[in-house]
Amino acid sequence: MSRVTLKELAQHLGLAEGTVSRAMNNYSDISPKTREKVQKAADALGYRPNHTARRLATGRAEAVAYLMPTSSSAISNPFVSQLLEGLGDALSKRAWDLLVVQPQSAEDELDALRKLVASGKVSGVVLSRPTKVDARIDYLKKTGFPFIVHGRARDSAGYAWYDIDGRQAMMDAVDHLVALGHSKIAFIGAPTYQNFANDRLDGYRAGLAANGLVEDANYISIAELTDEGGERAAFDLLSEPEHPTALICVTDVQAIGALAAIRARGWVPGEDVSVIGYDGVWMGRHANPPLTSMAQPQAHSGRQLGDMLLSIIDGGNPEDFQVLRKAELIRRKSDGPPKLASQKTRQATSREVL
Amino acid sequence: MSRVTLKELAQHLGLAEGTVSRAMNNYSDISPKTREKVQKAADALGYRPNHTARRLATGRAEAVAYLMPTSSSAISNPFVSQLLEGLGDALSKRAWDLLVVQPQSAEDELDALRKLVASGKVSGVVLSRPTKVDARIDYLKKTGFPFIVHGRARDSAGYAWYDIDGRQAMMDAVDHLVALGHSKIAFIGAPTYQNFANDRLDGYRAGLAANGLVEDANYISIAELTDEGGERAAFDLLSEPEHPTALICVTDVQAIGALAAIRARGWVPGEDVSVIGYDGVWMGRHANPPLTSMAQPQAHSGRQLGDMLLSIIDGGNPEDFQVLRKAELIRRKSDGPPKLASQKTRQATSREVL
DNA sequence: CGCTATTCCGAAACCGCTTTCGGAAACAAG
């Protein structure tokens, strides 16, 4: 229990505390001989420097914080866990600590952040899920406190981030659908104050334009980020007479809900109506039918974020750390060419449903 | 940036540091008058005590750690995220910190824990996923360091835990299947050094016995905790001539894989072969067919764990904090009475497959 | 009004480690 302290170690060695301390920290004004002697005695006695005292003396926190997203919907995202794992990994190389802070509410977020940087408990922060214009980012930029964000805000200049190009992904999705022969492509999105939702919607639109398709407001539905959200949105979208033949969803979770809505209408997803999700979660493989999706390269994002943050804390220029990765289409069974007879099918079924 | 310090606050007030400190901490030897004066000045100047200094002086860490499970399989469990959320909640009431520590490997786990308690960085620990006999638990019990575990080891005495009764759940699952008419019930499990896997396997066996069924070693398959694991296990189980008519899986993830295996054989899950999972993850609703499962009451487990740990740190007796919750059967579409013609079907299909 | 019992605050030691500063010891050069 009672740890061996620097003082004890020092008098055990017959040296001054300061000397021992400098020896442990590889100061150049300690002779190799004594340095070695100290080292040996140190791990003979099992000396471990008290982190708290060291922090206090140096002012360095040797810890970073992860600010949990508040709006982690019912479907608690597995991303958090993966991300933390990677972060922990990156930090463990320096034996730094990882603090997880959980704002009480969305409004509390900025305040929690303020307190955090003021507290000096950490020397860097990682943020998740930025909003379109994110007060936290603005605050951190202003103070110059080291941070990195997973994702990015609409304004992506002047800070470090790691993101997947959701805009491009959605353009690709549209391209794919068009290549398949679709022209009536709808989008199920999420509230665009979340910037990732905004990016992806934007990509959908850009994709439409790039293919000479005109955007139809009735083909865009903003829904909750849950399976039910996707389900309801899909259901509504499909009840129009001129209903779309393909659905792009901002999220796999929604897409899986959309699948259910299609089946509920008596149609078969991937034949009567195509759907493409985004994320590439493992579950997609087991959806009914298996979900085609724009898959994010999840691998080691946490690790990368950690390494980048560390570099920034070391004095690196945040702007040098902006990495944009690509999502890849993984085709499964929920997409296909549009049914030629879709017109007939639609009328039959709508009678049936009503 | 430069925080206002106690000394500054003190001389601003014309009081001694110690006095101000005691005033802030509600010592009884401070007159209400000065206490109030101090309070007012404090938040006028925006004084926030330096956490690190306080820690050093008091020896209290005001933080707890969550030891991440190392073996978080590819399917990163969303549990972690939920649990952290709850923990954070519980801690925020006291403004304590939550540290997440990530052991480098399974072997490193005990060592990491040792370092952690030795470091004095936290005043309590929460553990996850105990093994059947868990060295971490033994260690913590011996040292008397406050901790709580999510789940429990085979020996559940002498420490605090929060667990779901997996044994009972599996007995219930067997009962349910038997009531449906099944007698050839197989089990897909996980390596039993993980105690939850052990408990559930045990429950399966007990359920069999309670229903007068004899256990058949060929009906028990230990697989990886992934969809593929469940898929392979189910496939093998179903290739026996006297194959089971029902599968109980230690995990929904496996069960979803098992569903795939059944479909791959050309059978329909829930009719030709029943399967019951465990966990009640949201995805089960969208499996093909929707998965019947023993659902855990996930709600607020993190919060509860946090509150309990806090109580223990406050001096509570760990043995007073052992809570066992029940899992509930949620029926969806993957279970049903056994097919009478199962014999015929099996033969036909096995030819087909071979 | 004097004396004891309270109430309230100041002073100082301490928590464990870092870091600056100055000087003793050791060595080189003149």
Next chain:
DNA sequence: CTTGTTTCCGAAAGCGGTTTCGGAATAGCG
């Protein structure tokens, strides 16, 4: 052998709080 450098270590002052201890000021009491 002195003087001038280097090399290496000791001493001490923090870092920003907490907590014990003793005493001054105030109050209570006869």
